[in-house]
Amino acid sequence: MSPPRSTQLADPTTGETGKSAAETQPGPADGRTRRGTVVSQSDIQETILRPGTVRINVQGAFIVDDEPVTPRSDEYEHDPRDIRLPNHTAVVSHIAVDIGGSLAKLVYFSREPNSSSVGGRLNFLKFETDKIDTCIEFMRKLQADHQQLNGSKPEELCVMATGGGAFKYYDRIRDALGVEVIREDEMECLIIGLDFFINEIPTEVFTYSEASPMSFVPFPPQPPSIYPYLLVNIGSGVSMVKVSGPRQYQRIGGTSLGGGTLWGLLSLLTGARNFDDMLKLAEKGDNTKVDMLVGDIYGTDYNKIGLKSTTIASSFGKVYKMKRAAERDAEDGCNSDFKHHDVEEHVPGSSELPHEPPKQFRPEDISRSLLYAVSNNIGQIAYLHAEKHNLPHIYFGGSFIGGHSQTMNTLSYAIRFWSKGTKQAYFLRHEGYLGAVGAFLKRQPRNWGRRNSFEGAA
Numbered sequence: 001m002s003p004p005r006s007t008q009l010a011d012p013t014t015g016e017t018g019k020s021a022a023e024t025q026p027g028p029a030d031g032r033t034r035r036g037t038v039v040s041q042s043d044i045q046e047t048i049l050r051p052g053t054v055r056i057n058v059q060g061a062f063i064v065d066d067e068p069v070t071p072r073s074d075e076y077e078h079d080p081r082d083i084r085l086p087n088h089t090a091v092v093s094h095i096a097v098d099i100g101g102s103l104a105k106l107v108y109f110s111r112e113p114n115s116s117s118v119g120g121r122l123n124f125l126k127f128e129t130d131k132i133d134t135c136i137e138f139m140r141k142l143q144a145d146h147q148q149l150n151g152s153k154p155e156e157l158c159v160m161a162t163g164g165g166a167f168k169y170y171d172r173i174r175d176a177l178g179v180e181v182i183r184e185d186e187m188e189c190l191i192i193g194l195d196f197f198i199n200e201i202p203t204e205v206f207t208y209s210e211a212s213p214m215s216f217v218p219f220p221p222q223p224p225s226i227y228p229y230l231l232v233n234i235g236s237g238v239s240m241v242k243v244s245g246p247r248q249y250q251r252i253g254g255t256s257l258g259g260g261t262l263w264g265l266l267s268l269l270t271g272a273r274n275f276d277d278m279l280k281l282a283e284k285g286d287n288t289k290v291d292m293l294v295g296d297i298y299g300t301d302y303n304k305i306g307l308k309s310t311t312i313a314s315s316f317g318k319v320y321k322m323k324r325a326a327e328r329d330a331e332d333g334c335n336s337d338f339k340h341h342d343v344e345e346h347v348p349g350s351s352e353l354p355h356e357p358p359k360q361f362r363p364e365d366i367s368r369s370l371l372y373a374v375s376n377n378i379g380q381i382a383y384l385h386a387e388k389h390n391l392p393h394i395y396f397g398g399s400f401i402g403g404h405s406q407t408m409n410t411l412s413y414a415i416r417f418w419s420k421g422t423k424q425a426y427f428l429r430h431e432g433y434l435g436a437v438g439a440f441l442k443r444q445p446r447n448w449g450r451r452n453s454f455e456g457a458a
Helices: 041-049 129-150 170-177 186-200 259-269 275-284 294-298 319-332 363-388 405-419 431-441
Strands: 062-065 081-085 094-099 103-111 120-128 158-162 181-183 205-207 229-234 238-245 248-255 312-314 393-397 424-428
Touching: 094 129, 094 431, 103 129, 103 431, 120 129, 120 431, 129 170, 158 170, 158 431, 170 181, 186 229, 186 238, 186 248, 186 393, 186 431, 229 363, 238 363, 248 363, 259 275, 259 363, 275 363, 275 405, 294 312, 312 363, 363 393, 363 405, 393 405, 393 431, 405 424, 424 431
Parallel strands: 094 158, 158 181, 229 393, 393 424
Antiparallel strands: 062 081, 081 120, 094 103, 103 120, 205 424, 229 238, 238 248
């Protein structure tokens, strides 16, 4: 049998590759790499013949805190926190995509650009779902690169897909790439991805507070059994999933007031064009210009029921009063012109006056207020579900969080406040990629995993 060709999946935008698994073997009689990782010719050849069927070796995995090898682009965002898999050597002939209502998340494996390195890394990319063709084109580049490096046929690169878009865009992906597209259940992929991050990746899970912005939880998990727990996945909407064990889960609730709510309303109320712009506005905002606080009502704390004067009593509660005052000032200052405007200028059933909205509501203040409103609502509902089902740990995932400090602080505060300090919010550095990683790992064989994080896999 002739030796297999190069087995790395290089980055399609740079063309950089490292040595293949076959090339790092010192000789056919040995079958070991220079770092002691066992890899056989038959395993590699079988992987090429059966794309996607491969044991992903996560031993020694760690998060790489450096710039990704993929150049930055206006068409997508490459998460800078790749996961290095120093001991994985076999071919990976599949990629995974999680297509939601707002974002499409892509995960793929590539060899290290440094030819002296063994192993590779998981790459994480994010596209706007409205630009799904850009995501498909990126997958086409991965497919072409895989074919060039491995001498394989184009159809041998398998696409694992999850999320609603796995069904909506199924035909478009299959026809564009001419490959097998395997659709996986969204909830199951979320749980597989989260279990993987908790059990296998150090410095992945952390808690957040203003005093300690990123406090990593002990690794490996203590106690070893991480169940039961609540996953609060915040995307366009919010799903709350009770997880009792590997592959044992139940959606117990959710809310339609999620990331899509924030993005939609802020796109109407501000000039922000994308979610990152909205978060930047929120960082500069002062919600007290918009929200009504307990102190605005009582003049001080309401100690009897444990409310500080700075607690939000009513999101956007100051707007109506201030807007009406501005309208009266405008009416009084224009010689009553607004009192005699034409009938066609009236909005039926309303008392709206035809003038520009008051200028005192800055986009930054509106953004911060709405971010707090949505986050507080999610946090309170999450606590109630955790309390009802006796779930000690609450994990927050989904692209809505995006590593944003105000969001995490609000969610953490809500959980601590409502639980009186008995429960804790947990976050992940790859919170937006749970489903994509879960779909990627669905190609694992049964019962694989160093700490049983894939126990019961099909």
